[in-house]
């Protein structure tokens with residue numbers, strides 16, 4: 001199995017990509033076995049003009065700038081190093097998304113991980129914390145592993161992940177969260193008539209989920225009085241046509257009752273996603289579409305895309321201090 005970890009920079013501009021700056025990985029024969037090989041590659045930042053708050057704290061940032069290669073070269077070396085390995089794992093699912101994004105950005109073939117384990121999810125299951133997102137440093141601390149390597153270094157984090165995951169059993173890897181199907185709530189929508197509501201354009205986003213998590217998208221206003229209401233989950237049909245995703249969410253104005261908000265995300269030719277959000281008229285057609293979509297899946301909005309990084313502590317010590 002290959003355990004990988006990435007560091008990246010989201011920047012502050014509109015280019016919707018988490019630019020990978022560091023690929024670190026370790027090879028193990030099996031979970032619990034020793035680390036038999038390592039991979040480490042720095043990538044020179046070229047996409048965003050500014051570093052986001054998480055990237056600015058990366059201990060190897062100067063090395064990425066001075067010694068870094070290009071992403072296509074790093075990826076080529078990484079593919080060669082991986083060989084015909086089919087099983088991969090990473091602490092959380094964000095790394096897989098970032099690698100897909102970057103390959104797409106550079107028009108490289110996608111990086112196939114035929115078997116992918118979200119080791120954070122498996123670990124949380126193993127320690128009886130299903131559904132939580134325990135930070136890697138907490139798991140390291142819990143196991144009494146000496147933290148002699150600095151965090152936020154992709155290779156070090158991959159090593160830590162391999163060490164804390166030594167306790168995992170095959171059944172932990174196989175565990176999947178049970179999808180809670182919420183019973184169909186019977187909502188009585190408001191029968192008040194209201195003028196046609198504006199459609200707001202939002203974007204660009206890296207994927208439809210990012211759009212659905214956007215704060216503007218999640219703050220529909222009552223079409224009668226304008227009261228803003230926050231929503232945190234959307235219903236959607238997972239079998240929507242490619243390049244498009246429609247989300248619906250009911251919301252309630254304290255004075256005027258229930259309404260629906262609709263978010264339509266569409267993929268542009270450059271691979272970015274843009275959305276239109278509105279409060280549609282409660283026509284029969286709208287309600288029928290909502291009723292259909294409500295039987296699909298539920299998306300619980302995540303906060304910002306860098307949540308993984310923010311939850312981790314500042315590095316314990318920098319490499320520079322060690323030298």
Ligand SMILES: [Zn+2]
Nearest residue numbers: 222225253256
């Ligand atoms: Zn109202």
